[in-house]
Amino acid sequence: MRRIALANQKGGVAKTTTAVNLGACLAELGKKVLLIDLDPQANLSSWFGIKQEDLERSIYDVLIGETKIEEVLKDSKVKGLWLAPSTVELAGAERVLANEAGREIVLKKKLASLAESYDYILLDCPPSLGLITVNALTASREVFIPVETKILALNGLVTLVSTINLVKKKLNPLLEVTGIIPCMYDGRTNLSREVLEQLRARFGSKVFRTVIRENVRLAECPISCLPIHLYAPGSPGAQDYMNLALEVVLTEKQTDENSRPQE
Numbered sequence: 001m002r003r004i005a006l007a008n009q010k011g012g013v014a015k016t017t018t019a020v021n022l023g024a025c026l027a028e029l030g031k032k033v034l035l036i037d038l039d040p041q042a043n044l045s046s047w048f049g050i051k052q053e054d055l056e057r058s059i060y061d062v063l064i065g066e067t068k069i070e071e072v073l074k075d076s077k078v079k080g081l082w083l084a085p086s087t088v089e090l091a092g093a094e095r096v097l098a099n100e101a102g103r104e105i106v107l108k109k110k111l112a113s114l115a116e117s118y119d120y121i122l123l124d125c126p127p128s129l130g131l132i133t134v135n136a137l138t139a140s141r142e143v144f145i146p147v148e149t150k151i152l153a154l155n156g157l158v159t160l161v162s163t164i165n166l167v168k169k170k171l172n173p174l175l176e177v178t179g180i181i182p183c184m185y186d187g188r189t190n191l192s193r194e195v196l197e198q199l200r201a202r203f204g205s206k207v208f209r210t211v212i213r214e215n216v217r218l219a220e221c222p223i224s225c226l227p228i229h230l231y232a233p234g235s236p237g238a239q240d241y242m243n244l245a246l247e248v249v250l251t252e253k254q255t256d257e258n259s260r261p262q263e
Helices: 015-028 043-047 059-064 088-097 103-114 131-139 155-170 190-206 216-224 236-250 252-258
Strands: 002-006 033-037 081-084 120-124 142-148 176-183
Touching: 002 015, 002 131, 015 033, 015 043, 015 081, 015 120, 015 142, 015 176, 015 216, 015 236, 033 043, 043 216, 059 088, 059 103, 088 131, 103 131, 131 155, 142 155, 155 176, 176 190, 216 236, 236 252
Parallel strands: 002 120, 002 142, 033 081, 033 120, 142 176
Antiparallel strands: none
């Protein structure tokens, strides 16, 4: 099982769009996928038509109480894809957890019960580097970083990578940045091309070959409560996310070998 946190402290970089559509395309490829919404804005949950007022329990109850994660899981209506929804209550979770012993590993403990139930668990982190994001990083083996191919996109990466390295050193020695996903790419502009070149020059093979192009259908997609490959299967967005999913699947063997304990 691969546990992957999608993280970027900057908002509006297509993080949730990537979590939803990468997860759905992995499911389309026959993988069992769980999406965990860790953002109090609950955009991932809303994408699948889940209304906060209809939820009896959410990931908030898992983090701050005795609720098991299995008790909050919802069927996404996409074959092979499930999700753990969020609500605005999650905004108060960091305050509740702040005085708890082992507050950074609460989510890791909660996910242990899932064992090998899924091929992929994708954790959609909030746009911050607070305690919830630290929990996600501690519970994961990998980090994918969606990056907007616009000006200043590289600035926040330094801070994010430093935080990831600190979590790796203090809490989770197996954690690695295994993928940087260029998003909102417009090949017609010099800016997008230059940012992509800088990403590849600085991070090399960690940058996926697939880039997620600017696409009107992707912007429309959440209204449909469907992932892009079902809403607009012939669109550039559907093609890009399926290509990304195929690229992710190709790294499975390498990732499994790297995550084995050293003799």
